[in-house]
Amino acid sequence: MPFSALQSELNERASLGLLRHRHTLQSPQAPHxxxxxxxxxxxxxxxxxxxANHPQLIAALQQGAQQHGVGAGAAHLVSGHGxxxxxxxxxxxAFVCKPAALLFSTGYMANLGVVQALVGKxxxxxxxxxxxxxxxxxxxxxxxxxxxxxxxxxxxxAKLLEQANGHGKDAVPDVESRHARFPLxxxxxxxxxxxxxxxxxxxxCGRKLVIxxxxxxxDGDLAPLPELLALCEQHDAWLLIDDAHGFxxxxxxxxxxxxxxxxASKRVICMATLGKAAGVFGxxxxxxxxxxxxxxxxxxxxxxxxxxxxxxxxxxxxxxxLIANGDELxxxxxxxxxxLRSGLRSLPxxxxxxxxxxxxxxxxxxxxxxxxxxxxxxxxxxxxxxRPPTVPQGTARLRITLSAAHRAADVTRLxxxxxxxxxx
Ligand SMILES: *Cc1c(COP(=O)(O)O)cnc(C)c1O
Numbered sequence: 201m202p203f204s205a206l207q208s209e210l211n212e213r214a215s216l217g218l219l220r221h222r223h224t225l226q227s228p229q230a231p232h233x234x235x236x237x238x239x240x241x242x243x244x245x246x247x248x249x250x251x252a253n254h255p256q257l258i259a260a261l262q263q264g265a266q267q268h269g270v271g272a273g274a275a276h277l278v279s280g281h282g283x284x285x286x287x288x289x290x291x292x293x294a295f296v297c298k299p300a301a302l303l304f305s306t307g308y309m310a311n312l313g314v315v316q317a318l319v320g321k322x323x324x325x326x327x328x329x330x331x332x333x334x335x336x337x338x339x340x341x342x343x344x345x346x347x348x349x350x351x352x353x354x355x356x357x358a359k360l361l362e363q364a365n366g367h368g369k370d371a372v373p374d375v376e377s378r379h380a381r382f383p384l385x386x387x388x389x390x391x392x393x394x395x396x397x398x399x400x401x402x403x404x405c406g407r408k409l410v411i412x413x414x415x416x417x418x419d420g421d422l423a424p425l426p427e428l429l430a431l432c433e434q435h436d437a438w439l440l441i442d443d444a445h446g447f448x449x450x451x452x453x454x455x456x457x458x459x460x461x462x463x464a465s466k467r468v469i470c471m472a473t474l475g476k477a478a479g480v481f482g483x484x485x486x487x488x489x490x491x492x493x494x495x496x497x498x499x500x501x502x503x504x505x506x507x508x509x510x511x512x513x514x515x516x517x518x519x520x521x522l523i524a525n526g527d528e529l530x531x532x533x534x535x536x537x538x539x540l541r542s543g544l545r546s547l548p549x550x551x552x553x554x555x556x557x558x559x560x561x562x563x564x565x566x567x568x569x570x571x572x573x574x575x576x577x578x579x580x581x582x583x584x585x586x587r588p589p590t591v592p593q594g595t596a597r598l599r600i601t602l603s604a605a606h607r608a609a610d611v612t613r614l615x616x617x618x619x620x621x622x623x624x
Contacts (some may be wrong), residue, residue, distance in 0.1 A: 264514025
């Protein structure tokens with residue numbers, strides 16, 4: 201059998217309690233779902249404001265399809281960039297208080313694109329060890345030197361930046377040669393592009409880029425953005441934050457983690473996703489205009505892919521209005537978070553220091569986490585067990601996520617079931 205080696209690898213994973221598989225949803229994304237033919241109360245989605253199934257978004261998507269058709273038909277740089285995409289970019293930029301923004305198909309692609317466009321060989325990326333997989337992949341692909349620091353450890357990051365200062369001294373910032381062949385805002389001719397970007401990645405610049413989740417996706421805690429920014433200023437580094445879980449939830453009107461901390465610095469590049477709190481699909485990067493122009497010219501995951509359907513942008517424009525006017529949703533979410541945390545305290549598993557909608561319950565072993573998840577499932581409650589390599593060895597957990605679409609009674613039911621399982 202030509203694939204027998206693959207089967208034994210999968211068997212090995214299964215014996216470690218690490219085999220991944222999917223469940224099939226037969227209803228829209230909502231707290232009460234049908235999964236594999238059975239109804240569940242779900243605490244798994246990242247639909248933090250309950251917008252994924254919102255009637256106004258459904259109507260906006262339908263209207264968008266009537267008006268613009270279904271497919272964009274081409275990449276943004278060819279003929280796929282529509283007026284609705286453009287309006288959405290402008291509104292997103294204004295919403296997060298940045299001069300410009302650029303839409304990407306997914307957060308994964310946005311992270312790949314932005315890191316690879318900004319740094320290459322001869323540059324250094326500094327990254328939190330708990331960063332999302334897409335940021336980890338992005339820095340590996342960029343060919344920059346990678347320095348990872350312990351989770352939120354500003355002392356270690358400061359040391360690493362200090363050391364890089366010494367090494368970067370003779371590297372000449374060579375923006376000219378990096379971009380010489382194609383001035384910003386014009387795209388390289390077809391066929392030229394691959395050779396150009398390969399050449400670019402060999403230019404030595406000594407640039408420094410610090411990258412971090414703003415809200416850590418498997419822990420729910422926040423990065424200390426003011427301290428990170430201070431270090432970046434001190435060492436002349438750029439700061440890329442991934443606000444996948446802060447956008448729509450944190451800060452005034454849900455403007456995200458930068459607003460939450462009151463940070464407005466040109467040095468900060470903000471990526472956020474649109475398939476979580478925004479309830480739709482996609483992602484954007486917001487930054488200074490020169491950064492956005494650089495992405496348009498150099499981010500391969502932007503240049504070489506079809507634009508998302510314009511109707512998604514129509515739905516997202518509506519979503520942005522609901523987010524901005526969503527204080528009641530966010531207040532309700534905060535009350536659910538407080539209710540859950542106080543109820544979890546008396547359980548044998550640890551609550552983690554999170555004030556966000558991501559409330560992991562630390563179990564430890566892989567099988568123990570799977571068993572707890574299975575026990576809940578028997579009681580009609582769906583919570584995902586998260587295991588290595590997504591989280592460090594020995595820290596398997598239930599990742600409970602709350603949504604403004606949950607009711608207090610839903611949280612009560614989850615807590616009662618967990619207390620039953622703790623006794624049995
Ligand atoms: C979900 C997520 C992404 C990826 O976003 P997609 O739009 O789902 O591809 C990136 N970063 C973080 C922190 C995430 O949680």
